[in-house]
Amino acid sequence: MVSTLILGAILTLLAWVGLQAAVIHGKYVVDKIDSGEYQKGPFSDAMDGGSNE
Amino acid sequence: MSDDEGLPGHSNNEDLARDLSVFDITMIGIGAMIGAGIFVLTGLAAGQAGPGLVMAFAFNGFITIFTGMVYAELGSAIPEAGGGYLWVREALGRSQAFLAGWMSWFAHAVAGSLYTLGFGAFVHLLLTDYFGIVLFEPVDLFLLTIGPEKIFAVFAGVLFAYINFRGAKETGLAGNIVTMVKVTVILILIAFGLGYIFGNPAEATSRFQPFLPRDLSGVFIAMGLTFIAFEGYEIIVQSGEEVVNPKKSVPKAVFYSMSVVVTIYMLVAIVLIGAVTVTPDLFQLAQEGAASGAHGATNLPPVPDTIEDAAVWEILGHLGELGLARAAGQIMPYGTVVILVAGIFSTLSALNATTYSSTRVSFAMGRDHVLPDAFSEVHPEKRTPHIATALSGALIIFMAVALPIEAVAAATDVMFLLLFLQVNYAAIVIRREWGDQIDYGYVMPFFPYVPIIGIITKLALAVYLFNYSPLAWYGAIAWILVGVGIFFLYSRGRVRETEAKEETRLITEERAAEDRGYQVLIPIANPENAEQLIRAGSAVARHKDGEVLLTSVATVPEQTPLSEGRRYASEQRELLDEAMQYAPDDVPVHQTVTIGHDIGRSINNIAYQRDSDLVLMGWRGQRKRVSDYVLGSNIDTVVENAECDVAVVKTDGSPKPGRVLVPTAGGANSELADLFAVAYAATGADVTLFHVVTDGDVDTAESFLADKQESLAESEIDVDTAVQEGEDIAKTILQYARSEGFESVIIGAAGEGILRRVLFGEVPETVGEEFDGEVVMVRKHRPVHSAIFGFLRKWIGKGAKATNLGESVRT
Known part of the structure; x- marks a missing residue:
């Protein structure tokens, strides 16, 4: 029987890892869009996901 | 509703001088989230969740990132002052926007009330315990009990309303330094605490058992109660129009600040539970707190009769907003006074930020003619929205005086959670209606499931908070009903006038600069x-x-x-x-x-x-x-x-x-x-x-x-x-x-x-x-x-x- 403490620690860690994964993925998407290489967004052909800055 | 003049083409004839970097706005976000929340709310939340407080912070971070992704996406695409209110207005129309703005104004103002109360409590403790200054006993005035803490809170509210009226600025550098100092203080506290835990692993581990003394319901209440601490992305996007390259900077700042802040909160929770012993002094203070009904001792089990039966989290719960400061005295040398001083600075900087943001929201509503034009009046000399500032300040002070601190915290959370519901929904509408026309700097994955999960989790937390503070919900409902009344009696007709005017406005265009190289x-x-x-x-x-x-x-x-x-x-x-x-x-x-x-x-x-x-x-x-x-x-x-x-x-x-x-x-x-x-x-x-x-x-x-x-x-x-x-x-x-x-x-x-x-x-x-x-x-x-x-x-x-x-x- 897994104790509540162990289960809680695992769930806590999973939540934290999930958050960090979202953060890393977010940075990846931002950089890819900036360099015009991200194609999964709702971009029109004209924008093509690239930076207009 | 906006047409093609609206959302995708938010262009104007002038250049806005953008001067905030990704580092600056990340620090703004961290400053807002590490700010007063950690100093004021940790003790209250520990009393609800027990050792599960660590899990509450991790879960909060996890569910918050769903709305964080929404803010990153919309903040990168529409980086203008107004944040959630603006997006709801563009996506869902002005009637929904009125509600969003009305709730947002209240949420930011009541967050300011929370910080004024935290400030009052910290100053009071510092003066009485460390300087030996005897202050007057709380007095009953009609339905209110006014103690020295409330007087200090009112003073802070008035002071920062005045500072915002004067237009005195906190430079980016000074803001960054304040944030770095408070983060450093917290990191030192964590280092001392972890040092103790690694030195005494068996003792520290035993303090985490039982892990969920109040079951998962305690964790959920703690999550709702501390949710305000994770809403820094609303502050980040409010700065969107002043950020250099907002397409990249805004989403990155949202993510970086979330990552740092959630980790710090979890470590503080670990240290608070694992490195603190129930001493006779703490036990006595908790008993006194419970007897007086102060420090947000709502919905808590009574303090056990003997010190041997008392767990750390129970004591922290009864110490309320002073829980972290009291516990810090055990964790590191001069811990209490260091945390009190850092807490005073943090609450003041957070109060400054919330006074500023609540003013901006009410100002924007005045500008949109859904609140009286006086809200959008700008002082001829100071060039600040003086009436919006004064009314926001008054709201902050009134709520601080009228409500106990735990009800103020819960009311703030309920309002923010309801506001985020609308923003999540607005993100779905915006992506579907204008997604192919908007120049996104970040797009969330798994659309539309991310905002849908955001809506469900926020709604669940908001509803759960009723168990903690019905008063907060009654206050929130009353505020919303007043808002609905104002909308139908006053704002709706003005919205029609405004929309008619906007349909016929003339657009002038700047002569585009030729690309001549030099x-x-x-x-x-x-x-x-x-x-x-x-x-x-x-x-x-x-x-x-x-x-x-x-x-x-x-x-x-x-x-x-x-x-x-x-x-x-x-x-x-x-x-x-x-x-x-x-x-x-x-x-x-x-x-x-x-x-x-x-x-x-x-x-x-x-x-x-x-x-x-x-x-x-x-x-x-x-x-x-x-x-x-x-x-x-x-x-x-x-x-x-x-x-x-x-x-x-x-x-x-x-x-x-x-x-x-x-x-x-x-x-x-x-x-x-x-x-x-x-x-x-x-x-x-x-x-x-x-x-x-x-x-x-x-x-x-x-x-x-x-x-x-x-x-x-x-x-x-x-x-x-x-x-x-x-x-x-x-x-x-x-x-x-x-x-x-x-x-x-x-x-x-x-x-x-x-x-x-x-x-x-x-x-x-x-x-x-x-x-x-x-x-x-x-x-x-x-x-x-x-x-x-x-x-x-x-x-x-x-x-x-x-x-x-x-x-x-x-x-």
Whole structure:
């Protein structure tokens, strides 16, 4: 029987890892869009996901 | 509802001077989230969740990231002041937006109330326990109990309403330092705590059992209660229109700040539970807290009869907002007083931020005519939204006085959770309606499931908070009902009028700048000198086959959104229109009004945004001998921080100079001076290259000038040369220029300063000050060199000093 403490620690860690994964993925998407290489967004052909800055 | 004039095309005719970096707004987000929440709410939440507090923070971070992704996406696409309110207005229409704005105003204001109460409690404890000052006992007034904490809270609320009215600004650097200090204090606390835990693993582990003494319901309540601590992304996107490259910066700041903050909160929770022992002192304080009903001791189990039966989390719960401070005394030396002082600063900076953001929301609603126009009135002298500030301040103070701290915290959370529901829904509508037209800097994955999960989790938490504080929900419902009443009785008719007006408004377009490669940016403030500056700038632009961009800066205080500066831009527009008469026919000259908070920084930012190659500014010719500035606050700021070449022209109002002296000694700055010389020569001026010999080696000097003369001749530019011996370079230049009747001197910068402000160097500045004619001082941009010196000056020298607001550019 897994104790509540162990289960809680695992769930806590999973939540934290999930958050960090979202953060890393977010940075990846931002950089890819900036360099015009991200194609999964709702971009029109004209924008093509690239930076207009 | 917006059409194609709306969401995708939020364009205007002026440039907003963006001056916040991704680091700055990440620090703003961290500052808001680490701010008061961790100091005020941790004890209250520990009492609900027990050791499961760690899990509550982790879960909060996890579910918050769903809405964080929504904010990152919309903040990258529509980086304007207004944040959630603006998006709801665009996506769901003005009636929904009214509700969003109404709740947002309340949420930010009540968050301010929470911080004033935290401030009051910390100051009270500091005065009584550490300074031995005896204050009056709480007194009952009608339904309210007023103690010293509430008096301090009211004082803080009034003070910060006044500060926001005055428009006094907290510089970005100062804000960053405050954030770094409080993060450092928390990290030191964590380090001490982890040191104890690793030294006593068995004892520390035992304190985490039972892990969920109040089951998962306690965790959920703790999550709801501390949710406000994770809403920093709302603050980040509020700064969106002032961020450099917001498409990248805003989403990154949202993610980075979430990552850092959630980790810190979890570590604080681990330390708080694992490294604190229930001492007789803590036990007694908890009993006293429980008996008095103070410190948010709502919905908590009673303090056990004996100290042996008492768990740390129970004690912390009854210590409420003082839980972290009291516990810190055990974790590290002087822990309580350090946490109290850090908590006082944190609550004040958070109060400043919430006063500012609640003012902005109510101001935006006034501007949209859904609240009375008075909300959007801007003070004629201070240029701040004074009525919105006063009413937001009043709301903050009223809620702080009227409600107990735990109800204030819960009410804030309920409002933010309901607001985020709308924002999540708005994100779905915006992506579906305009997704292919919007220039996103970040797009969330798994659309639309991410915002849907955001909606479900926020709704669940909000509903669960009813178990903790029904009073908070009653207050929230009452506020919403009042809002609905105001909307139907007042705002709805005004919305129709506004929409009708907007449908018929005329759109004017700025003449788009041609892409001519080289661009000279000329800031203008004084029409008398416009001709001379445009003549000099055009000469360079003509020589480089480039263009000239004229700008004039309209400033607004930090408290006022940049977009509001448009109402002050008419004077600048007239100034530029007048200056255009001096534009030559053979050089493209464009104009733009720049709106910013600080003239010097605005000029640099617009040069960066427009990719200018040279900034050419005017100077009256008087050095500042009694202040920290060399040529003046704005010129100093531009010269020190520009990311392109800079020229400062001492304007004398003289016509086109016929004879030009160019003192030169080689180097990058001299090359830029040569560029000016050639440009002047091309307009018909007689140019003389000049070198002062201080070591007696006249031959080398003559040879050096002859080489330069020869290379210019290859470009069909004829110049004369002259060499003079002298010990004092500046004096020799001045004597020669005067005796030979030169009308203009062009001179490159010499020397850099770290501990002392040196802009162009002693020689150019002396010549600039003492020569009666025109003097052009130039400084070449060297990116790596400038970055190193800028960094050193910022942290060691006087470059960190803030510049003044409201001073005009000297031209």
